[in-house]
Amino acid sequence: MSDQEEQMSGQPHDRVGADDAGPVEAMDSAIVAVSASGRITAWNPSARNLLGYTAEEALGRPVERFLPRVAAGDAPPLRDHRVLRALRAGVPDNADGDSFTHRDGHPVMLAWSSAPIHADEPGTEGRGAEAVTGAVIVLHDAAERLRIEREQHNRMEQARRANSRLALVAEITTVLSSTLDENEVLRRLVRLAVPALGDWAEVDLLVPDGRVERVAATHREFSPADIARLEGPLPPLPRSPRGPLARVLHGGTTMVVGGDAARPYSDEPLTAAQHELFQTMDAHSVIITPLAARGETYGALTLGYSRPRHDYGPEDRLVVEDIARRTGLVLSNARLFATQRNTAEAMQRSLLTPLPQPDDLQLQARYLPAAQASWVGGDWYDAFPLADGATGLVIGDIMGHDLNAASRMAQVRNMLRALAWDLAAPPSTVLERLDAVMDAVSDAELATAVFARVEKTAAGPWHLRWCNAGHPPPLLITHDGATTFLQEHGMLLGNPGLTGGRPDGTRELPALSTLLLYTDGLIETRGTDLTDSLTGLRRHSAHLARLPVAELCDQLLERMELSGEDDVALLALRIPA
Structure with missing residues (x-):
């Protein structure tokens, strides 16, 4: 059928009347009116x-010829026009951003709405599909707005x-x-980086x-055994x-590569x-990005996607490099603290001299550094013969946990040794003189300590005389498992006026009894009541009372479940039979 025949075959309402054409053409919006058969009756x-x-090309012809929607992919052009829903169902419809085809072939993005035209028949109840005589379609260019x-x-x-990246x-x-x-x-670093x-x-x-x-290492789908x-x-x-x-480990910069880029070289295992x-x-x-700080490369962080269509762009690179720099600084600080800790621990251990074994007395000592680098350096033990034949025992703790604390501990230890040898006086007198000397010639501030004298009387029994300057109480363990804390104590060292x-x-x-001196790292754990810890020390000591003194020390350290938050010094004396 020719275009002229198509136009002539239309019903009377297929054409725009003179009264309607003027208002339609004057409107700013694109207006298309169609008849009940879907032919265009108005085109402004x-x-x-x-x-x-043009209107001459469109009027009287099927609307789908002039509003062809762009099909997705390789699918054929869509024939079931939603814009005609107003005719088929008698209800309005709209869409925001449909792609149609311009006359010259390029796509145009349009927003549209359609509304049915109902016959004005007096006495008609309701408006069904049979009452629809046409539809009006209003179109707007949506490209700029959508852009x-x-x-x-x-x-x-x-x-x-x-x-999100900043929060990460x-x-x-x-x-x-x-x-x-x-x-x-x-x-922690690899766990936080995946899957973000x-x-x-x-x-x-x-x-x-x-x-x-x-x-x-970590992978979003691997088990811990696979990772290990x-x-x-x-x-x-x-x-x-x-x-x-x-190349990155050799001081290079960040590299973004494909999964096949690390091809093996025969001379580069x-x-x-x-x-x-x-x-x-x-x-x-x-x-792959370096973990570096202060001019030194410590290692490399490697992140990867296993899924296609996931690549690392410039923004990803900036974030990964920022995280790597921060990690490098943390590693640098960790190594600095580790160096300080090792120095403090080495100094401290060098001062913890071998123990004497006088008159069949058995002496054992243990020292455990804190797990954290910044908590090493203040605890010490000591045992030495005195001028009058007695044996001196010392357990102490200097305020602070660092290299300076280790240095101050060395000063106090040596001063106490010298005073104890020279004075041949009761322990309280020795500690009183130590207070004065610390104030005059040492930069040590506060300290706790127990100084004790162990000596054998003419009648035969061994006796202990001690003075406690603010330190945890010594524990006496008899061979049958009875335990007693030696509670006498006074103010700590470092401020003679108080x-x-x-x-x-x-x-x-008593014969075969054990005297236990210890620092607070053995009994003080964050979140644990001190009374409960002291009770636990008594209970474990009672169970271990008959063991050789060396084994008693090892078992006690194991059973006390140390937190590692503080270093621990332990000195044990076993009285002969």
Whole structure:
């Protein structure tokens, strides 16, 4: 059928009347009116501007010829027009952002709404499908508005991602800064990075002797057993690196590579090991960044996606590098504190001299440094012969837990030894003189200590005379398991004007009994009542009373379940039979 025949075959209402054409053409919106049969009865200039067809080309013809929607992909053009729903169902419809085809073939993005035209028949109850005589379709160019909305959405999404990444960086910084244990820092790092920054993560650390070790790893789908098999020693760092990990560890910058980029080199086992890891992780996109601070590279953080269509872009790189820098600083601080701790511990151990074993007395001592680097340096024990033949025993704790505390401990220890040898006086007198000397010639502030004399009387029994300056009470354990805390005590050391005197205590030491001197690290644990801890010490000591004194010390340290928050010094004396 020709276009002329198509036009002539239309019903009378298929054409726009003269009375209707004027208002329709004058409207700013694109207006298309259709008859009940779906033929165009009105097509105003705005419709021509949007779709390219003139009114002469459109009037009287099927609307689907002039409002062809763009099909998705390779599907055929859509024929079941939603814009005709007003005719089929007699109800309004609309869409915001449908893509239609312009006359010249390019797509145009339109928002549209359609409304049915009902016959005005007096006495008709309700408006069913049979009462629809046509429809009006209003179209608007939505491209610019949708573009602005997309830009706003993209900006909001970028801001959301940026805030999310900043929150992640802040969380990682807080968590990593809460410990100075290097291995714990790196385990926390990989757990926090996945899945926020990748499907898997691992850290390779440079060991001081030139080796490389994979110290932490995780994968969003791997079991702990699978992860454990991935960790451990790696081949050494090559002198002339070519693989990505080797180059980063050699002082290089961040690298973003594909999963197949770490191809193995025959002369570079480290890269071959990394290539094997990439295959295990099914790596698709990988970012490797150095963990460095203060001019030193400590290792490398590797993050990767196993899923396609996930790649590391510039924003990801900035976030990963920021996290790596912060981790590098934490590692640097951890190593500085570890160095300080090792120095303090070495100084402290050098002052804890071998114990004498006079007159069949058995002496055993133990020293355990705190788990945290900053909590080492103040506790000590000592035992030495006195000028009058007695044996001096000391347990003490200097305020502070660092290298300075270890140094002050050395001063106080040596002064106490000298005073005890020179004075041959009751323990309280020795500690009173120590107070004055500390105030005059030492920079030590406050300290607690127990100084005791152990001597054998002419009648035969062993006797203990002691003075306690603010220290936990010594514990006397008899061979049959009875336990007694020696409670006499006075003010701590370091402020002679506030001592108020310190009493001397005396006690006979039964055969095969054990005297236990200890520092507060043995009994004080955060969140635990001190009375309960002292009760536990008595209970365990009673059970261990008959063991050899060395075994008693070892078992006691094990049973007390030490927290590691403070160092522990322990001195035990066993009276002969």
